[in-house]
Amino acid sequence: xxxxxxxxxxxxxxxxxxxxxxxxxxxxxxxxxxxxxxxxxxxxxxxxxxxxxxxxxxxxxxxxxxxxxxxxxxxxxxxxxxxxxxxxxxxxxxxxxxxxxxxxxxxxxxxxxxxxxxxxxxxxxxxxxxxxxxxxxxxxxxxxxxxxxxxxxxxxxxxxxxxxxxxxxxxxxxxxxxxxxxxxxxxxxxxxxxxxx
Amino acid sequence: xxxxxxxxxxxxxxxxxxxxxxxxxxxxxxxxxxxxxxxxxxxxxxxxxxxxxxxxxxxxxxxxxxxxxxxxxxxxxxxxxxxxxxxxxxxxxxxxxxxxxxxxxxxxxxxxxxxxxxxxxxxxxxxxxxxxxxxxxxxxxxxxxxxxxxxxxxxxxxxxxxxxxxxx
Numbered sequence: 258x259x260x261x262x263x264x265x266x267x268x269x270x271x272x273x274x275x276x277x278x279x280x281x282x283x284x285x286x287x288x289x290x291x292x293x294x295x296x297x298x299x300x301x302x303x304x305x306x307x308x309x310x311x312x313x314x315x316x317x318x319x320x321x322x323x324x325x326x327x328x329x330x331x332x333x334x335x336x337x338x339x340x341x342x343x344x345x346x347x348x349x350x351x352x353x354x355x356x357x358x359x360x361x362x363x364x365x366x367x368x369x370x371x372x373x374x375x376x377x378x379x380x381x382x383x384x385x386x387x388x389x390x391x392x393x394x395x396x397x398x399x400x401x402x403x404x405x406x407x408x409x410x411x412x413x414x415x416x417x418x419x420x421x422x423x424x425x426x427x428x429x430x431x432x433x434x435x436x437x438x439x440x441x442x443x444x445x446x447x448x449x450x451x452x453x454x
Numbered sequence: 455x456x457x458x459x460x461x462x463x464x465x466x467x468x469x470x471x472x473x474x475x476x477x478x479x480x481x482x483x484x485x486x487x488x489x490x491x492x493x494x495x496x497x498x499x500x501x502x503x504x505x506x507x508x509x510x511x512x513x514x515x516x517x518x519x520x521x522x523x524x525x526x527x528x529x530x531x532x533x534x535x536x537x538x539x540x541x542x543x544x545x546x547x548x549x550x551x552x553x554x555x556x557x558x559x560x561x562x563x564x565x566x567x568x569x570x571x572x573x574x575x576x577x578x579x580x581x582x583x584x585x586x587x588x589x590x591x592x593x594x595x596x597x598x599x600x601x602x603x604x605x606x607x608x609x610x611x612x613x614x615x616x617x618x619x620x621x622x
Contacts, residue, residue, distance in 0.1 A: 282537075282540070286536065290529060290532075291523050294523060294524065295521045298521050299521065308528065312536055315532075315536045316536050316539045316540055319540040386519070404511050404514075405514070407513065407519070409510070410508050410509055410510050411506050411507055411508075411510075411511060412506075412508060415507070421493075421496065421497050421503065422496055422506050422507050423493040423495070423496025423497050423503060424493060426476060426481065426492065426493065426496065426506065426511075427490070427492075429481065429511055430482070430484065430486075430489045431489075433482055434486075436514070437482070
C-alpha cells in the first residue's frame with residue numbers, strides 16, 4: 258500500500274506517537290507486534306531472539322518517528338527495522354563460538370502453529386520447517402520471512418528490503434526450491450517443477 | 455511481441471510466458487535459468503516489474519508457516535520495557551521557533567501597552583524605556599533562556615525583568 262492510500266486514521270496515530278503520545282504508541286504496538294514477531298521469528302528461528310528483536314525495533318521506531326515522513330506505511334517502515342535487526346542477530350550468532358547443536362537450539366522454544374500444537378507429530382513438522390528455514394542463506398530467509406505472513410505483495414516485500422521486485426521473486430524462488438528439497442517427503446505432488454503451489 | 459530484452463538466452467515471448475506464469479502463482483514451475491532471465495528483465499523494465507509488484511506470491515504448501523504469538527503476559531512485559539526505553543521526543547525546531555516568536559511578541563505587546571498607558575496618563579517623565587541606570591549584580595539564566603530588562607520611572611525605580619524560557 259502506498260503512502261497515498263494509507264489510512265488517515267493511522268497517519269494521525271503515527272503523528273501522535275511521534276509527538277510522544279503513549280496511547281498512540283500503544284495502539285501501534287498492538288496493531289503490528291504480531292507481524293513484527295512473525296518476521297523476526299522466521300528470520301531468527303528462536304522465540305527469545307524474536308521477542309528481543311521486536312522490542313528493540315519498536316524502541317528504535319518510536320525513538321526515530323520524527324525521521325519517518327510516511328513515504329511508506331508505518332508497517333513497511335517497522336518491518337524494515339525488524340528485518341535488519343533480525344539479520345543482525347543472525348550475523349552475531351554466526352560469530353559466536355560454535356556450540357554443540359543441541360546446546361545452540363536448547364534455548365529456543367519451537368513455536369507451534371495453534372492448529373497443530375497438540376500433536377507430537379505436528380510439533381515435529383513445525384520443528385522440521387524451522388530447522389529447514391535455518392538452512393537458508395540470510396537474504397533468502399528475509400524474503401521468505403516477509404512472504405510467510407501471506408499478506409504481502411512482491412512490491413511490499415521489495416519496499417521493506419530495499420531490493421528490486423525481480424530480486425524478491427528470484428530469492429523467493431530459490432528459497433522455496435530449497436525448502437521443498439529439504440522437506441521433500443512433506444511436499445505435495447505439485448511442488449517445484451509441478452504445476453505450482 | 456519482439457521488443458529487445460537484456461537477457462538474450464530467452465526470447466521476448468518466453469519472458470512474457472514466464473512472467474505470466476509467475477503472475478498466475480506458478481513461480482515454482484519455472485526453471486532456474488528462466489528465473490535468472492526474468493529477474494534481469496524485471497530489473498531493466500519498470501513496466502514489467504509493476505505487473506508483478508501488486509501480486510501476492512503463491513502459498514507454501516509443504517507445511518504450516520503460521521507462528522504462534524507469545525501470550526498476553528509476555529506482550530505486556532515487552533510493552534513495559536519499550537515504554538521505559540523510549541526517549542521522549544525533542545520538540546521540532548519549527549515548534550521551538552514559533553513558541554519563542556510568540557513569547558517575544560507577547561513581551562513587545564506588553565511593553566507597548568505600558569508605554570501607551572503612561573503617555574495617556576500625561577506624565578512624560580514616566581515613560582517605559584530600556585533600563586540604563588540599573589545595576590544588576592547578578593542575573594543567571596540557564597539553558598538558553600533570554601533575559602530582558604525593562605524599567606519605568608524617571609529614576610528607573612520600577613525595574614521589570616523578563617526571562618524567556620528556552621523554547622518560549
